[in-house]
Amino acid sequence: xxxxxxxxxxxxxxxxxxxxxxxxxxxxxxxxxxxxxxxxxxxxxxxxxxxxxxxxxxxxxxxxxxxxxxxxxxxxxxxxxxxxxxxxxxxxxxxxxxxxxxxxxxxxxxxxxxxxxxxxxxxxxxxxxxxxxxxxxxxxxxxxxxxxxxxxxxxxxxxxxxxxxxxxxxxxxxxxxxxxxxxxxxxxxxxxxxxxxxxxxxxxxxxxxxxxxxxxxxxxxxxxxxxxxxxxxxxxxxxxxxxxxxxxxxxxxxxxxxxxxxxxxxxxxxxxxxxxxxxxxxxxxxxxxxxxxxxxxxxxxxxxxxxxxxxxxxxxxxxxxxxxxxxxxxxxxxxxxxxxxxxxxxxxxxxxxxxxxxxxxxxxxxxxxxxxxxxxxxxxxxxxxxxxx
Numbered sequence: 001x002x003x004x005x006x007x008x009x010x011x012x013x014x015x016x017x018x019x020x021x022x023x024x025x026x027x028x029x030x031x032x033x034x035x036x037x038x039x040x041x042x043x044x045x046x047x048x049x050x051x052x053x054x055x056x057x058x059x060x061x062x063x064x065x066x067x068x069x070x071x072x073x074x075x076x077x078x079x080x081x082x083x084x085x086x087x088x089x090x091x092x093x094x095x096x097x098x099x100x101x102x103x104x105x106x107x108x109x110x111x112x113x114x115x116x117x118x119x120x121x122x123x124x125x126x127x128x129x130x131x132x133x134x135x136x137x138x139x140x141x142x143x144x145x146x147x148x149x150x151x152x153x154x155x156x157x158x159x160x161x162x163x164x165x166x167x168x169x170x171x172x173x174x175x176x177x178x179x180x181x182x183x184x185x186x187x188x189x190x191x192x193x194x195x196x197x198x199x200x201x202x203x204x205x206x207x208x209x210x211x212x213x214x215x216x217x218x219x220x221x222x223x224x225x226x227x228x229x230x231x232x233x234x235x236x237x238x239x240x241x242x243x244x245x246x247x248x249x250x251x252x253x254x255x256x257x258x259x260x261x262x263x264x265x266x267x268x269x270x271x272x273x274x275x276x277x278x279x280x281x282x283x284x285x286x287x288x289x290x291x292x293x294x295x296x297x298x299x300x301x302x303x304x305x306x307x308x309x310x311x312x313x314x315x316x317x318x319x320x321x322x323x324x325x326x327x328x329x330x331x332x333x334x335x336x337x338x339x340x341x342x343x344x345x346x347x348x349x350x351x352x353x354x355x356x357x358x359x360x361x362x363x364x365x366x367x368x369x370x371x372x373x374x375x376x377x378x379x380x381x382x383x384x385x386x387x388x389x
Contacts, residue, residue, distance in 0.1 A: 019337035023383050026340055027086045030354050030380060033345060034083065037352025038095070041065070053102035055351070057360065057372045063351045068103045071114035075373040077103065078121035082380040085129055093130075100126050100135075107141040113159045115146045116178025121377060124184060136188055143185030143194050146178065150197050154222040155204040157197070167221040168230060173209055173247045176202065176254025183261040195261075202258045206270055208232075209251075214273035215243040215294075216251045236361050242295035246359075248278055249311035256319045271319055272326070278312060279331060287338045288331075292359035303368050306343045307358040307375035309335050314378045317385035336382050345371060355379050 037055055040063050041047065052065035054076045066073055080096035083089070100122045106112075107119060119142035127135035149158045151169065159172045179198040186195040208229050209216050218234040237244030252274040259267040278284075283294045289309040296302050313335040320328035345356050353371030360367025 019334055021337050021340045021383075021386075023387055024086075026383055027083065027380075029344065029347070030376075030383075031083055031087070031092075032347065033350075033352050033354050034079065035352070036348055040351045054099065055353075055373060057367050057370050058351045058353060059367065059370060068106050068118075069109065069112070071112065071117055072373050073103045073106070074100075074118040074120070074122035075377040078125050078377050079373070079380055081122075081125035081129055082377075082384060085125075086380075086384060096126060104138060107138045108145055110145045110148045111161060113146065113149055113157055113172075113175050113178055115142045116181040117374075118142075120178075120181040120184065124181070139181065140185055140188055143181050146181060147194060147197050150201070151222075151224045152200075153227045154224050155200045155227060156222065157201050159219075167219065167233075169222040169224050170219050171205065171209075171222065172219050172235070173205070173216045173254075174250045176205060176258075177250055179254065180257050180261070183257075198258075199262065202255070202267065206255075206266070210270075214270070214277040216247055216274075218244050218247050234363075236363060238293040238296045238363075242293050243277075243281075244293050245290040245305045245308040246292075246311065248274060248294070249308040249315070252278060252319070253311055253315035256315050256322070259322060260318065268322055271315075272323055275316065275319060275326070275328065287342065288335045289338060289343065289357070292362050303359045303362065304357050305359040306339060306355045307372055307378065309339060309343075310355065310375050310378035310382055313339070313382040314385055317382060317388070332382065333386065336379075336386055339379055339382075 041055060044063060044065055047065045051067050053068050054066055054073045055063060056066045056070065056072050057064045077096055077099035080092055080099055084092035084096055103118055103122055106115065109115065119138065123135045123138045126132060127139060146157065151158065154169060156171045157175055158169055159175050160170050179201060182194040182198040186192055208220050217232040218237050220232050221230040223230050233240045234242065234244060237247065252271060255267045255271040255274065259271060281294050283299050284290050289304050289306055291299050292303050292305045313332045316328040316332035339355060343355050343357050345353055350356055350371045354376040356371050357369055358372040358375045359369065360372055362368055
């Protein structure tokens with residue numbers, strides 16, 4: 001059957017045994033691919049002149065590099081930190097330091113909500129693994145920059161500053177991922193204001209971003225004079241009423257993380273609800289890697305999103321530790337096994353990116369069925385989490 005419930009497949013006789021992958025081998029393979037990518041970066045002689053600091057994707061057979069302001073600029077440094085964490089090889093540590101330093105100036109960037117992605121995936125992992133106090137200071141400053149985008153009337157952190165004709169104060173579900181930076185800042189400083197802003201954003205998002213079935217709108221627009229919702233729409237999904245696959249993965253990861261940081265069982269219940277939506281969705285193929293939007297009427301003749309699967313797997317490994325009897329670890333194992341066996345690039349291909357078949361922004365006809373750095377980041381994080389009990 002081309003379209004069958006992923007959870008049903010997992011629990012069937014054929015899937016009864018957990019599928020495990022060889023994590024050291026998977027990391028070794030990822031390391032070899034990353035070596036290829038590093039060589040491709042060296043070949044791009046114009047990147048340095050254009051201040052392009054990080055590999056993002058491959059389009060039309062060409063490596064796409066981005067500047068430090070790009071929302072994906074911190075993922076590659078994070079991948080390098082993960083490679084160091086698993087191998088303890090100083091080579092990866094030095095490379096991680098180099099690429100982390102390339103995004104350092106963004107700690108003062110108040111024009112984006114994506115500082116969690118940019119700075120915590122890079123400097124956050126660096127600080128976790130080295131204890132470097134210089135990294136600590138960057139994390140704190142990044143959090144200070146992020147909270148300048150918080151509006152106390154609406155109770156949320158503004159996402160985008162563009163397209164003022166479309167919306168007034170847009171907040172996207174992706175923004176849940178940036179709250180981890182604020183939780184960390186409170187731990188590092190003792191200043192609870194960061195924590196309180198993160199909680200406010202999580203609470204208001206929970207109230208306004210979700211439908212009764214736990215699926216999420218992509219964009220919610222607020223009136224900052226009253227705090228009321230103006231509209232609920234999409235930017236990267238199929239339609240305003242659809243469930244954009246990566247958005248659901250961001251939501252799952254975000255509320256799982258919020259439960260870890262707060263112990264608030266409302267967040268745990270939300271994470272469980274989102275997990276159920278994802279794992280029992282009728283449009284999900286047997287291998288568990290979703291199409292880019294759960295409601296695209298073109299299914300199965302449309303693109304998959306391996307990045308959504310990688311984010312989901314990573315979240316499920318953590319959520320399994322908080323929710324007994326749900327079988328999330330086995331589900332994550334199956335997803336990770338699928339990504340490793342069916343979605344990894346052939347050695348030396350895709351300019352050195354690890355996973356293939358992700359979808360970035362299909363409505364804009366951008367990054368469709370390509371490798372993307374955040375897919376690789378969460379794949380490596382999933383591999384690390386798969387070994388932790």
